[in-house]
Amino acid sequence: MPKIRYSRRSMLKAGGAAVAAAALPAPMVWGQEIKDVTLRQFGTGVSNLNEVATKVKEDLGFNLEMTALDSDSVTQRAATQPDSFDIADIEYWICKKVWPTGNLQAMDTTKIANYDKIVGIFRDGKLTPESTIAQGTAPHSVGFTTGADGTEFVDEESGWMTLIPTIYNADTLGIRPDLIGRPISNWSELLNPEFAGKASILDISSIGIMDMAMVVESMGEYTYPDKGNMTREEIDLTLGIFTEAKKAGQFRAFWKSFSESVELMASGEVVIQSMWSPAITAVRSQGIPCVYQPLEEGYRSWGGGIGLSASLSGIELDAAYEYINWYLSGWVGGFLMRQGYYSAVPETSKEFMSADEWGFWFEGKAAEGDITNPFGDVMEKAGAVRDGGSFYDRMGAVACWNAVMDENQYMVRKWNEFIAA
Amino acid sequence: MASPLALILTAFLVAPIIMIVIVSFWGATEFSIYPAFQFDNYAFLFGSDVTYRVFFNTFKYAAITWAFTLVIGFTVAYFLAFHVRSLKWQIALFLLCTIPFWTSNIIRMISWIPFLGRNGLANATLVSWGVIDEPLDWLLFSDFSVILAFVHLYTLFMVVPIFNTMMRIDKSLIEAAVDAGATGWQTLRYVVIPLTKPGIMIGTIFVVTLVMGDFITVRFMSGSQSANVGRMIQNDIGLLQYPSAAATAVILLATVLIVIGILLRFVDIRKEL
Numbered sequence: 001m002p003k004i005r006y007s008r009r010s011m012l013k014a015g016g017a018a019v020a021a022a023a024l025p026a027p028m029v030w031g032q033e034i035k036d037v038t039l040r041q042f043g044t045g046v047s048n049l050n051e052v053a054t055k056v057k058e059d060l061g062f063n064l065e066m067t068a069l070d071s072d073s074v075t076q077r078a079a080t081q082p083d084s085f086d087i088a089d090i091e092y093w094i095c096k097k098v099w100p101t102g103n104l105q106a107m108d109t110t111k112i113a114n115y116d117k118i119v120g121i122f123r124d125g126k127l128t129p130e131s132t133i134a135q136g137t138a139p140h141s142v143g144f145t146t147g148a149d150g151t152e153f154v155d156e157e158s159g160w161m162t163l164i165p166t167i168y169n170a171d172t173l174g175i176r177p178d179l180i181g182r183p184i185s186n187w188s189e190l191l192n193p194e195f196a197g198k199a200s201i202l203d204i205s206s207i208g209i210m211d212m213a214m215v216v217e218s219m220g221e222y223t224y225p226d227k228g229n230m231t232r233e234e235i236d237l238t239l240g241i242f243t244e245a246k247k248a249g250q251f252r253a254f255w256k257s258f259s260e261s262v263e264l265m266a267s268g269e270v271v272i273q274s275m276w277s278p279a280i281t282a283v284r285s286q287g288i289p290c291v292y293q294p295l296e297e298g299y300r301s302w303g304g305g306i307g308l309s310a311s312l313s314g315i316e317l318d319a320a321y322e323y324i325n326w327y328l329s330g331w332v333g334g335f336l337m338r339q340g341y342y343s344a345v346p347e348t349s350k351e352f353m354s355a356d357e358w359g360f361w362f363e364g365k366a367a368e369g370d371i372t373n374p375f376g377d378v379m380e381k382a383g384a385v386r387d388g389g390s391f392y393d394r395m396g397a398v399a400c401w402n403a404v405m406d407e408n409q410y411m412v413r414k415w416n417e418f419i420a421a
Numbered sequence: 422m423a424s425p426l427a428l429i430l431t432a433f434l435v436a437p438i439i440m441i442v443i444v445s446f447w448g449a450t451e452f453s454i455y456p457a458f459q460f461d462n463y464a465f466l467f468g469s470d471v472t473y474r475v476f477f478n479t480f481k482y483a484a485i486t487w488a489f490t491l492v493i494g495f496t497v498a499y500f501l502a503f504h505v506r507s508l509k510w511q512i513a514l515f516l517l518c519t520i521p522f523w524t525s526n527i528i529r530m531i532s533w534i535p536f537l538g539r540n541g542l543a544n545a546t547l548v549s550w551g552v553i554d555e556p557l558d559w560l561l562f563s564d565f566s567v568i569l570a571f572v573h574l575y576t577l578f579m580v581v582p583i584f585n586t587m588m589r590i591d592k593s594l595i596e597a598a599v600d601a602g603a604t605g606w607q608t609l610r611y612v613v614i615p616l617t618k619p620g621i622m623i624g625t626i627f628v629v630t631l632v633m634g635d636f637i638t639v640r641f642m643s644g645s646q647s648a649n650v651g652r653m654i655q656n657d658i659g660l661l662q663y664p665s666a667a668a669t670a671v672i673l674l675a676t677v678l679i680v681i682g683i684l685l686r687f688v689d690i691r692k693e694l
Contacts, residue, residue, distance in 0.1 A: 072659035072660065073659075075661065076658075076659070076661060079453075079661060080661075097661070101453065197558055200644075203645045205660065246646070251644075251646065252558075252562055252644060253562045253643075253644020253645060253646060254644060254645035254646060255644075255645070256640075256645065263534070264644075267535065267538050267539070267540060267541075268538075268539060268540050269538055269539050269561070269562070409449075409450075409662075412660045412662065413465070416471070416653065416656050416657070416660075417469065417471040419645060419646075419648055419652075419656065420471045420474065420475050420647075420648035420652070420653060421471065421474075
């Protein structure tokens with residue numbers, strides 16, 4: 001810990017510093033020692049980028065070690081190896097599995113400078129005051145806990161957050177317009193026999209089952225009271241429909257990793273599949289047409305956030321808060337939004353994006369010039385409009401969130417049977 | 422006094438297996454496993470017809486792969502041992518066989534995917550030759566591609582032990598057979614094959630255990646559409662169902678041991694070596 005000697009003069013100085021620190025949260029008191037701090041962060045590949053670590057070193061002075069894993073490994077690590085990380089960048093639905101293990105600690109929202117600017121979906125669940133809350137594990141429902149040592153989730157803003165929201169998006173099906181040659185506007189097209197042997201779905205049960213539910217509802221087979229919390233009968237019904245389709249040869253393959261989904265689409269093995277937005281971009285950057293198709297039934301959404309390891313304390317904990325405040329202050333937000341994701345605090349990200357970029361990515365306006373991603377590759381030509389329109393159009397059309405069900409264990413077993421069928 | 426080998430085997434082989442057996446009786450919740458003594462995992466395993474189908478699939482892959490690797494491996498070894506005259510060339514050609522093993526398993530496997538794909542090299546060639554009109558879908562993400570990859574990956578494990586035993590066959594025995602009027606086929610049938618049996622058996626054990634324990638080849642080459650026991654265990658682990666994975670592993674281990682036990686009935690490896 002830093003040694004601070006108290007004299008009248010230093011107290012005066014410290015008082016001044018405290019005022020400054022409150023106005024501008026930045027490392028002040030322990031500026032020297034923070035250089036030796038190393039925080040270990042892990043999460044999925046979407047947001048665990050080396051560029052972020054480099055920028056942290058530059059802006060905050062300490063080291064951030066990034067490890068990118070797939071969703072299953074992320075869950076495993078957060079649940080079983082609490083001492084192997086300081087910061088867990090996990091998805092909200094994973095939080096439901098990880099939080100009860102006690103491996104994470106709650107975060108005091110009074111220490112989060114931009115807390116008030118975080119979008120509504122992560123606070124009271126509502127994007128705008130009029131919007132209804134979508135089905136599934138909505139982030140706000142697992143976003144707060146009772147107190148510093150809370151083990152239960154609470155629905156209201158309690159002042160103690162489980163995860164600080166960082167990144168989220170509205171997912172839909174990806175298609176190859178050149179190989180399909182007609183408009184696609186419903187989830188049910190995934191099981192359309194027209195695409196037999198050319199469809200794919202992801203093999204991550206918690207997400208895949210939600211896509212399946214969207215398809216089943218779209219086919220008119222069944223309407224779920226809550227897609228994110230199915231009964232055993234509903235799980236059997238959903239997987240039954242898909243098992244039948246699988247046996248009839250509907251699917252070409254299932255994918256588990258980002259790159260697999262890109263390969264399947266780019267090689268033309270698959271023409272319609274569940275997909276993630278940066279994977280679409282990756283296909284397009286190879287010069288192959290690929291569309292992130294908005295569908296009538298709406299989107300299946302997901303959100304990610306940063307959680308702090310329970311064993312974090314002292315200067316490392318201070319550094320972690322510093323990091324969180326920096327995370328929400330705009331640079332990362334801009335970086336993520338220029339890849340097609342959304343930032344938890346859009347208004348700070350705006351300052352790190354050009355007006356044209358902001359118009360294209362957030363407001364759904366036509367691009368005035370070429371739109372490049374953060375790595376400098378051109379993603380869209382002038383005149384292009386984002387699939388699905390503006391932030392409020394897209395996030396306002398979310399039908400469900402990725403979820404963990406009460407019957408999760410049963411679902412997982414049935415999912416295994418589906419894969420083995 | 423316990424010998425060092427016994428200690429190492431106990432610590433790194435026997436103890437983990439005992440642990441797996443113990444855990445296979447435990448219970449699991451969403452995020453934790455708790456010690457218990459229950460038969461839930463086994464009950465679920467034996468109660469599901471998927472288990473039987475998956476085990477059948479595992480045996481199917483093992484049997485077909487075994488047949489192909491045996492024929493190819495035996496032919497290659499035979500060529501190396503009896504047709505290549507100089508030792509220098511034998512060694513050179515043998516090393517040639519190992520070249521694919523300089524890269525990782527996964528790379529060798531994945532490189533088949535663009536080759537066999539719908540718009541891949543194989544289909545493009547066949548279409549341009551006029552052999553087929555439409556690209557063949559079953560080349561990739563099918564049992565065919567899984568077995569092809571297995572054969573490609575594991576044939577060397579058959580070649581090496583067979584070549585090894587063939588090299589130790591006394592050449593005068595073959596001369597004697599020829600002198601006694603045996604045809605080439607008869608020499609092979611009554612002299613070479615019986616004397617190569619230990620090598621075949623060792624290769625068989627390698628291939629069968631490798632195929633039965635494999636999960637990554639099945640996942641990649643079938644596009645996750647088929648499953649064998651390894652895949653089932655991997656899925657369970659991925660979903661934090663450790664006790665259930667342990668139970669499946671115990672059954673798989675028992676199955677493999679039984680298979681090896683049966684194989685060893687045919688040949689007394691100790692005596693033959």
